[in-house]
Amino acid sequence: MHLFKLSNEQLAQLLIPKRFIPIKPKELEGKNVEYIYDSSDKFELTYDELVEIIGKARAAGPRLVPVIGTVE
Secondary structure: OOHHHOOHHHHHHHHOOHHHOOOOOHHHOOOOOOOOOOOOOOOOOOHHHHHHHHHHHHHHOHHHOOOOOOOO
16 A cells, blocks of 8 residues: 555545544444445544644655644
């Protein structure tokens, strides 16, 4: 996997902390399923988690860091 070839959506899937993945329902246990985030998912990040995600993106390359907002 080459990080520079990933779309923004694919990179987001890699960088979202694992603790946000919901518990698998019993009918899916033991099956090879993966949770995929979409625009209907909402969660809160702590400042430390946001810094960790940005750090991982920066380590992958400067072109992969999105602008999250502005500080005034």
